[in-house]
Amino acid sequence: MKERIIELLSAALPTVDLESDFLFSELDSLGVTTILMLLSEEYGIELEAKDATPKNLQSIDAIVKMVQGKMKV
Amino acid sequence: MSLEEAIGHYARLTPDKAAVITAGGTLSYAALWERIRQKADTLKLREGEPYVFPTTQDADFIVTYCAVHLCGGVAVPRSVSGNEIVNCKSSNSKCSSILFTTGTTGTSKGVIVSGEAWTANAENLIDRLGFTSDLLFIICGPLNHLGSLSKVYPTLMCGATLYILESLKDLPAFFSVFSLPFRKFATFLVPSSIRMLLQVAPKELAAVSRKIDFIETGAAAISRHDMERLCQLLPHSRLFNTYASTETGIICSYEFSRYGCEPGLLGKPMKHSSVRIGEDGRVICSGRTIMSGYAESPEATAQVLRHGEVFTSDTGFIDNEGMLHLQGRLDDVINVGGYKVNPSEVEDAAAGFQPIADCICIPAPHILLGTVPKLLYVPRQGKEVKPRDIADYLKGRIESYKVPLLYEAVDAIRRTYNGKPDRKAYT
Numbered sequence: 001m002k003e004r005i006i007e008l009l010s011a012a013l014p015t016v017d018l019e020s021d022f023l024f025s026e027l028d029s030l031g032v033t034t035i036l037m038l039l040s041e042e043y044g045i046e047l048e049a050k051d052a053t054p055k056n057l058q059s060i061d062a063i064v065k066m067v068q069g070k071m072k073v
Numbered sequence: 074m075s076l077e078e079a080i081g082h083y084a085r086l087t088p089d090k091a092a093v094i095t096a097g098g099t100l101s102y103a104a105l106w107e108r109i110r111q112k113a114d115t116l117k118l119r120e121g122e123p124y125v126f127p128t129t130q131d132a133d134f135i136v137t138y139c140a141v142h143l144c145g146g147v148a149v150p151r152s153v154s155g156n157e158i159v160n161c162k163s164s165n166s167k168c169s170s171i172l173f174t175t176g177t178t179g180t181s182k183g184v185i186v187s188g189e190a191w192t193a194n195a196e197n198l199i200d201r202l203g204f205t206s207d208l209l210f211i212i213c214g215p216l217n218h219l220g221s222l223s224k225v226y227p228t229l230m231c232g233a234t235l236y237i238l239e240s241l242k243d244l245p246a247f248f249s250v251f252s253l254p255f256r257k258f259a260t261f262l263v264p265s266s267i268r269m270l271l272q273v274a275p276k277e278l279a280a281v282s283r284k285i286d287f288i289e290t291g292a293a294a295i296s297r298h299d300m301e302r303l304c305q306l307l308p309h310s311r312l313f314n315t316y317a318s319t320e321t322g323i324i325c326s327y328e329f330s331r332y333g334c335e336p337g338l339l340g341k342p343m344k345h346s347s348v349r350i351g352e353d354g355r356v357i358c359s360g361r362t363i364m365s366g367y368a369e370s371p372e373a374t375a376q377v378l379r380h381g382e383v384f385t386s387d388t389g390f391i392d393n394e395g396m397l398h399l400q401g402r403l404d405d406v407i408n409v410g411g412y413k414v415n416p417s418e419v420e421d422a423a424a425g426f427q428p429i430a431d432c433i434c435i436p437a438p439h440i441l442l443g444t445v446p447k448l449l450y451v452p453r454q455g456k457e458v459k460p461r462d463i464a465d466y467l468k469g470r471i472e473s474y475k476v477p478l479l480y481e482a483v484d485a486i487r488r489t490y491n492g493k494p495d496r497k498a499y500t
Binding site (some may be wrong): 010013014015025027028029030031032033034036037047048049050052053054 | 102121240241242243244245247265266269270272274276277410440441442460461464465468473476478479480
């Protein structure tokens with residue numbers, strides 16, 4: 001899943017360092033929304049504004065964890 | 074009354090009332106005024122001396138901005154490129170601030186805005202949008218841009234309260250503001266931010282609909298669909314589409330929640346502004362809100378500001394009711410969610426990247442922003458070029474919103490007979 005998420009986000013957000021441990025600080029509002037929309041569509045989950053916290057978007061690993069958590073619901 | 078006089082006035086009248094709230098805390102009018110005076114004492118500026126300072130999304134920005142004015146200096150909030158340092162060696166005493174923009178000309182320039190223009194902008198907004206003292210106005214865009222800075226004035230000149238957010242990216246933080254004990258909330262959102270909220274936060278928006286007094290949008294075209302959807306979600310709110318630029322100031326605004334969702338319709342000029350259409354269809358603005366000129370650039374000033382009128386690059390018409398309708402632009406500027414990007418500036422910056430032999434920057438459709446810059450590039454022979462490497466190179470050389478979001482390697486760039494990139498061939 002991690003590789004697929006990196007692939008998806010690299011194509012949509014080429015200017016963002018996805019390997020960063022401070023990913024949220026790299027993002028702007030467009031980046032946050034792009035991540036929510038792309039992952040909602042790819043994994044058939046409902047990612048909303050309340051999910052866009054600095055903790056959930058801190059790194060790729062945190063994003064993977066958020067997606068996995070949503071898929072279990 | 075100037076912004077600083079207003080803050081001093083409310084520091085005496087309502088000293089304990091919140092003037093500026095950030096994640097870091099609350100400054101009352103009395104505390105804000107005291108900090109401005111203390112800061113002014115440390116600055117020691119000459120009359121008309123430009124003072125360049127970082128654009129931070131906090132109360133420090135307001136303190137420094139006002140302190141510079143209190144000293145008689147010229148406030149120059151710095152952007153990413155930092156060009157302000159070399160471009161603002163001197164200024165005249167009428168000047169209150171210099172804001173850097175791509176705006177009307179498509180090239181980054183320092184726009185001189187007088188204190189009188191700021192006051193007129195504030196009065197235009199208070200009159201048309203209805204700022205009142207019980208309002209909490211949420212700033213979620215960069216404070217060195219007109220869209221946000223122009224709202225600081227009417228908010229504090231009414232004795233109301235500002236809430237400054239770093240940006241709109243922390244959506245839970247944005248919505249948490251609405252739990253504060255204020256009766257009325259308002260904000261300015263560029264159309265792409267509205268699109269974003271409609272996509273990922275419609276339930277949250279609807280939940281605070283009774284609290285939102287008004288939302289103003291502007292700086293780029295908003296679609297009929299987004300206007301209608303926003304009206305549905307916020308049936309109790311007043312929703313405005315405003316025509317403004319750093320060069321012209323705040324000119325027109327149209328309450329689409331009341332009079333109907335019509336794309337491109339910007340309403341009648343506000344009380345300190347006038348607008349007419351030139352023979353070439355160009356929108357020409359005049360009145361007390363317009364800029365004094367471009368810093369250190371009399372030639373550029375003469376191109377745009379003539380006989381008290383600002384000749385914009387926007388095209389439009391005025392209908393029988395005197396309302397302005399925008400139709401497009403006369404130049405190649407790409408409007409990215411309200412930020413203007415000159416493709417030549419992007420190409421010039423990218424040309425310095427050795428692995429690229431040639432490139433062209435063109436507009437491309439984008440689901441959220443409407444349009445974004447896309448870079449078509451020709452890799453130098455034998456070189457492997459990753460979009461990420463180009464983006465990394467461009468970061469720091471041009472402002473972040475100008476860095477293309479989309480990239481495509483091509484075999485050659487089509488050019489016109491005189492060697493310029495043939496943009497029309499790609500549209």
